[in-house]
Amino acid sequence: MILKPEPTLKDLVYIIDSLKLSKEKLIDMYYKMSLIREFEEGIASKYYEGKNPFNMAAGSIRGEMHLSSGQEAVAVGVCSPLSKGDVVVSTHRPHHHAIAKGVNLKSLAAEIFGKETGLCKGKGGHMHLFDSSVRFSCSGIVGASFPQAAGAAFAFKYKGLNNVAVAFAGEGAANHGTFYETLNVSSLWELPLVVVIEDNMYADSTPKSFSVSTTHHYQRGLGFNVPSILVDGMDVLDVYWASNKAIERARKGDGPMLIEALTYRFRGHFEGDGQEYRTREEVELWRSLDPINRLGKRLIALGLTSQEELREIGEKAREEVREAIEYAERSPLPDPSEALRGVFK
Amino acid sequence: MRKVKGISFAISEAISQEMERNENIVVLGEDVTYWGAVFGFTMGLFNKFGRKRVIDTPITEQTFMGMAVGMASLGLHPVVSLMFVDFLGAGFDQMFNHMAKNHYMSGGQFTEPVTIITAIGGGYGDAAQHSQVLYSLFAHLPGFKVVVPSTAYDAKGLTIASLRDQNPVVIFGHKLLTGLPFLPYEGREEEVPEEPYTIDIGKGVIRREGKDLTIIALGLMVHRTLRAAEMLEREGISAEVVDPRALIPLDEDLLVNSSRKTGRVLIVDEDYMSYGVTGEIAFRIQSKALGELKKPISRLAVPDVPIPFSEPLEKAVIPSVEAIYKEGMKLVRG
Numbered sequence: 001m002i003l004k005p006e007p008t009l010k011d012l013v014y015i016i017d018s019l020k021l022s023k024e025k026l027i028d029m030y031y032k033m034s035l036i037r038e039f040e041e042g043i044a045s046k047y048y049e050g051k052n053p054f055n056m057a058a059g060s061i062r063g064e065m066h067l068s069s070g071q072e073a074v075a076v077g078v079c080s081p082l083s084k085g086d087v088v089v090s091t092h093r094p095h096h097h098a099i100a101k102g103v104n105l106k107s108l109a110a111e112i113f114g115k116e117t118g119l120c121k122g123k124g125g126h127m128h129l130f131d132s133s134v135r136f137s138c139s140g141i142v143g144a145s146f147p148q149a150a151g152a153a154f155a156f157k158y159k160g161l162n163n164v165a166v167a168f169a170g171e172g173a174a175n176h177g178t179f180y181e182t183l184n185v186s187s188l189w190e191l192p193l194v195v196v197i198e199d200n201m202y203a204d205s206t207p208k209s210f211s212v213s214t215t216h217h218y219q220r221g222l223g224f225n226v227p228s229i230l231v232d233g234m235d236v237l238d239v240y241w242a243s244n245k246a247i248e249r250a251r252k253g254d255g256p257m258l259i260e261a262l263t264y265r266f267r268g269h270f271e272g273d274g275q276e277y278r279t280r281e282e283v284e285l286w287r288s289l290d291p292i293n294r295l296g297k298r299l300i301a302l303g304l305t306s307q308e309e310l311r312e313i314g315e316k317a318r319e320e321v322r323e324a325i326e327y328a329e330r331s332p333l334p335d336p337s338e339a340l341r342g343v344f345k
Numbered sequence: 346m347r348k349v350k351g352i353s354f355a356i357s358e359a360i361s362q363e364m365e366r367n368e369n370i371v372v373l374g375e376d377v378t379y380w381g382a383v384f385g386f387t388m389g390l391f392n393k394f395g396r397k398r399v400i401d402t403p404i405t406e407q408t409f410m411g412m413a414v415g416m417a418s419l420g421l422h423p424v425v426s427l428m429f430v431d432f433l434g435a436g437f438d439q440m441f442n443h444m445a446k447n448h449y450m451s452g453g454q455f456t457e458p459v460t461i462i463t464a465i466g467g468g469y470g471d472a473a474q475h476s477q478v479l480y481s482l483f484a485h486l487p488g489f490k491v492v493v494p495s496t497a498y499d500a501k502g503l504t505i506a507s508l509r510d511q512n513p514v515v516i517f518g519h520k521l522l523t524g525l526p527f528l529p530y531e532g533r534e535e536e537v538p539e540e541p542y543t544i545d546i547g548k549g550v551i552r553r554e555g556k557d558l559t560i561i562a563l564g565l566m567v568h569r570t571l572r573a574a575e576m577l578e579r580e581g582i583s584a585e586v587v588d589p590r591a592l593i594p595l596d597e598d599l600l601v602n603s604s605r606k607t608g609r610v611l612i613v614d615e616d617y618m619s620y621g622v623t624g625e626i627a628f629r630i631q632s633k634a635l636g637e638l639k640k641p642i643s644r645l646a647v648p649d650v651p652i653p654f655s656e657p658l659e660k661a662v663i664p665s666v667e668a669i670y671k672e673g674m675k676l677v678r679g
Contacts, residue, residue, distance in 0.1 A: 087415070087418075087419070089415070118452075119451075119452065119454075120450055120451050120452035120454070121452035121453075122452075123449060123450055123451075123452050124450045124451060124452065128450045128451075130447070130450065130451030130452070130454050130455055131454070132418075132451070132454040132455060135418075137418065137447070137451070137455065139442070139443060141438055141442050141443070144411065144438065144439065144442070144443060146408070146411070147407065147408040147409070147410070147411025147412045147414070147415065147439060148411045148412070148414045148415040148418075148439075148443065149415060150408070150411070150412050150415060151411060151412030151413060151414055151415020151416040151417075151418075151423075152415035152416070152418060152419055153415070154412055154415070154416055154421075155415065155416045155418075155419035155420070155421045156419070158371065158397070158416075158421065159419075165415070177405075177407060178407050178408055178411065181403065181405040181407065181408035182408055182411075184403060184405075185402065185403055185405065185408060185409075185412075188403070342448060342449045342452065342453050343448070343449050343487050343488055344448070344488075344490070344512045345448055345453070345456050345511040345512055
């Protein structure tokens with residue numbers, strides 16, 4: 001609806017057929033997006049416990065918190081064609097990418113709570129999540145994901161593997177020099193890299209209109225001979241279409257692609273954000289494009305599921321998140337002596 | 346045994362031998378093919394291993410350092426040339442926020458076997474942005490091993506050790522020790538075995554035995570100190586010269602034991618004076634050997650100014666043989 005008209009039922013059938021998406025795959029995408037939403041909202045409610053008046057250091061989840069509600073379609077659409085051996089490098093807003101890449105939900109939650117059972121034994125926290133078993137990592141430094149994913153792509157090519165690496169970044173990060181440097185070198189060396197710009201319109205509080213000299217970043221990708229696609233980031237099928245194409249192309253050895261997904265974060269940049277930079281009406285408009293509802297409606301229209309079944313899927317996601325958060329809360333905090341271990345291998 | 350002049354030949358031979366042994370080693374950076382990374386640290390590798398494993402990057406420090414992080418996460422061992430250490434500003438985020446931290450932050454899941462080789466130091470008129478040493482910045486930030494070879498023998502053994510290490514190691518090669526024809530050379534020709542060998546990173550060495558004072562120095566300063574020690578000898582002063590060879594890990598026992606033995610300590614450093622190597626080493630020595638010190642610890646370093654261009658100015662700020670000699674005299678006779 002942002003970029004393209006909502007397809008008629010007949011066209012929707014054609015799109016799904018041509019993407020070779022089975023019912024199971026579509027339901028799985030719906031489930032993963034629901035899982036992300038439930039996780040983010042679940043973390044949000046735990047985050048505020050003990051933080052009245054608001055104090056980042058208080059409560060059971062400490063520090064900054066950047067949540068991704070609204071951006072689920074980008075993560076799930078991009079990661080659905082990936083395998084376990086492919087690499088994803090994410091950002092300071094990493095939960096949706098982590099979940100879409102298959103990071104264990106309990107270990108993820110435990111890390112966010114700073115627990116010993118967390119992915120990183122409590123040393124990383126919400127902005128520094130690592131899971132080597134599914135080749136997922138992220139960084140709290142804006143613009144850092146591009147070269148790291150390009151390095152992974154280099155390693156795949158060097159070893160003659162047909163894996164790909166994905167760099168996620170926001171539209172704000174794409175003003176960073178690493179974006180241009182990475183596009184240049186990955187195009188030059190034909191690296192199996194997919195660069196995904198999640199354009200949620202705001203770099204922290206700065207609207208895109210005050211930070212980007214072009215309308216879109218995909219235009220910049222073209223300047224480096226990198227095929228670049230603009231997609232509706234609130235439409236998981238549109239994202240999947242582009243991602244599938246980019247990943248297939250990279251696996252064949254034909255080099256990098258750029259996907260720019262227009263999306264929106266329903267919550268603030270960080271929890272506690274007063275959001276002075278945008279209107280309630282704007283947020284409401286984007287909420288009406290909720291990517292989970294959009295996919296749900298289509299699945300019902302296609303006769304692939306029912307309202308009741310979707311409700312059950314949502315319930316299942318809620319339950320999985322509840323268990324993960326409970327696991328995190330129950331887990332022990334790390335022993336202080338752990339702080340002095342692990343600088344070197 | 347054959348004689349070798351300079352650390353550049355030794356380092357490039359070490360990399361070459363390890364590349365033959367380990368196909369996961371790749372070399373990248375600016376001008377690493379035809380120009381051997383300018384200061385010779387990668388010379389000959391391109392002819393031997395070709396462009397698949399020896400790769401000229403665009404001038405993009407942040408990006409090729411970040412790529413090294415990604416490459417290391419998948420089992421490659423990148424050898425990255427940072428042409429001059431002065432250029433670290435252009436790539437430091439990927440180094441200190443990622444390469445140095447990912448092992449710790451990931452709870453040990455991600456290792457960073459990366460070897461960075463960089464050229465340091467002044468004394469040939471390259472001024473404020475091409476003459477710095479800066480190893481104390483890396484030593485200050487947890488996660489890097491910091492290696493400063495002063496001889497060709499050490500350079501080869503320490504480079505091979507770095508290439509077998511699973512951590513990020515930064516090798517700081519002094520330009521006046523490279524042995525290249527276009528630069529002054531202050532080292533000595535020495536015997537270096539052809540076969541591969543390693544030196545433990547963090548194991549220092551006594552370059553010269555002495556009993557009246559201990560002079561601690563790294564890199565080029567080791568050679569200037571040895572010359573100053575000869576001058577002191579002529580005055581009847583016996584100086585012990587200790588070369589830690591690495592800042593992280595630091596061979597603290599060696600430094601402390603020598604200080605206890607002589608009771609007088611001079612630390613000579615080519616990095617900036619304040620909040621750096623001299624202060625850190627002095628702190629560690631006094632915390633263990635204060636009672637045995639006959640004099641307060643003394644130091645020479647670049648006196649908190651950028652390295653100036655003009656020759657008399659440059660000479661005034663980088664510790665010279667004469668300055669080390671004078672400081673040594675003062676410490677023992679003053």
